Amino acid sequence: MTIRSLPLNESQGAGAPRMGPLATLPVFYRLEGRKVLVAGGSEAAAWKAELLAAAGAEVHVHAETLDPVFLSLIEAPAVSGTYLWRQRPWSEESFTGMQMAICDAETELEARAFYNTARAAGVAVNVIDKPNFCEFQFGSIVNRSPAIIAISTDGAAPILGQAIRRRIETLIPPSLAAWARLAQTIRAKVHHRLSPGPARRAFWEAFVDKAFGGAPEGNAAEALISHAGRVAGTPAKGRVTLVGAGPGD
Template sequence: MSTRSRKPSEAAPTRLGALARLPVFFDLQGRRAVLAGGSPGAAWKAELLAAAGADVAIYAPEPSDEMQALLARGAAAGTLALHARPWAIDVFAGAAIAVGDFEDEAEAKAFRCGARAAGVPVNTVDKPGTCDFIFGSVVNRSPVVIGISTDGAAPILGQAVRRKIETLLPASLTEWAGLARRIRDAVLDRLAPGPQRRAFWEAFADRAFGPAPAGGDEADLRRLIEAVRTGQSAAGGRVTLVGAGPGDPELLTLKAVRALQSADVILFDDLVSDGVLELARREAKRMMVGKRGARESCAQDDINALMLKLAGQGKHVVRLKSGDPMIFGRAGEEIAALDAAGIPVSVVPGVTSAQAMAARIGVSLTHREHAQGLTFVTGHSRAGTLPETLDWAHLARPHATTIFYMGARRAAEIVARLEAEGMAPETPAIAMAGISRAGEAVWRGGLRDLPAGIAGLPTGAPVLIGIGAVFALARMGRDATPVPAPRAAC
């Protein structure tokens, strides 16, 4: 069976979703900040404002021990000055920002009214109804600063997000960002806007997530600026084959996310989920080059030609493939075409569907008591049929696990061939649709019932088939929808 061919098509960028708050970064260097309150929480706000370079005027008749300790040791930047009296309407003169920590709601409202009358934005701690802005959790790799807000809905969640980001960003990022600041003028002076500057900064970013900068790095980067300017660097067009995993964006590797964030153009398959595409650089052009069984698909030659054309224009092309690019992803054909044209190509592996299925149902595909071998098989040849070269006797062995990709429409033939080679009809089997996606569904039963089980799965979703003794141990994933096995005929 053949499928019609279609041409690659550009996909519209996704619309920016609604924001609970607008994230902004306020310059407080050398500016006056008013803080009313002497509690431990107020001390933290005072330290935060001063760290941003503000001259903080603290109005607190009875400062807490924490506030007095802060005043004794001083802040990392800015200044701290205690006024041992309550706030009054005159304190807002010349202020850029005002923060108040009050137990009484009425005093919080009065503070806000006074600040607003003076044209000063105001925050009242733990009283969102009288706030013009809110504070979030902060990840400090200054000059790289990340703010995290849950709009007050779940502060503990915001702190958990901060901890997760902290683990991803090396402390040395501060030094690299400082180095970027020192060479920024040279980049602007020497490199043309667009591809030249982006090529340099991408090379810089690759270093910034490695070891801390050494003594010779700045000179090396200045040489790289000249190499990019004169066209002597290798920072030209290139292609990255990226594994998008089975659908859940949380299964992407960090390296995959970095590739998506640096892409000029993304060529993606039908099976790539919207959640994965959401992680891409917003300015990147997205082009669907759909490849899916029994549907209109782009010819592989057209995809190859498009990659060559775009990379030849100096662009970073990300070829985004469902699962892992090196497992039934035609990566070999694409790599060969790129190598022949002298286009640099690299591969970022992804989680293949078999791995995700095993995790979802809690089964080790190579459980040592049940399987001494694991085989990945395609159920779809170039002609649209089962491959003629499959060794069915090998696949029918006991104590082995076989995973069929793209085999749902050939399930009856698969069962017949395996049973003809002596595989027992009651051999455990499983079929899973939409692995790791919304609407994921799983059927579990015996080999003989596999075709009927697949028929009960949602249509349109990619289906993976697993056969072997290990699947007797399967337990349904928490979010999966089990499909009952059909009744045996009387």
């Protein structure tokens, strides 16, 4: 058996743990085209449904009536994803084919029933504002998609998470979203021109510097790809130092 030692973080000494304890695992989950269940027609449920649809999910809403905010959300053209309003309460069959399930339960009894039914169906579950019936949480987000920053306090202090989000919002310009999309567009062509190594790293470091300097210009993609080609054609510079060690062979 071969055991490979991983390098320590520069801020860690020998013997220090590589990672401290995590209250929850931060995960970014693809939902495009996948089915999710939202039970309840409240404004709180509408906010969760809007997040899920924004991620491209097919949102199945089970509620006999909808809050006006929720109704206007469903009736408006979706930016991404789709809504299907089932004008009836949720049931055991509602969980079939679902990737996750969210409920705004009116009573503790309903919360427990929804949680247990989801667990039995193997569906990840979140009951709004009831941490004991949640397998995952919705944190605060800074949306510069495809660059997304999520903040969670594991329910300990939601207002702290909101304050952190506001601080980050002031540091991350809205134009960063355009730069992130631009990186997606040119990545394959840049990597075709630049092999892994210092030149490729230098290109992306320069890209990041530009990303915090304002919105990209209309011809930014072509200019960056041309720049990558010029970098690829530039001979690598190096230095050789000869050290004299005195007379000898």
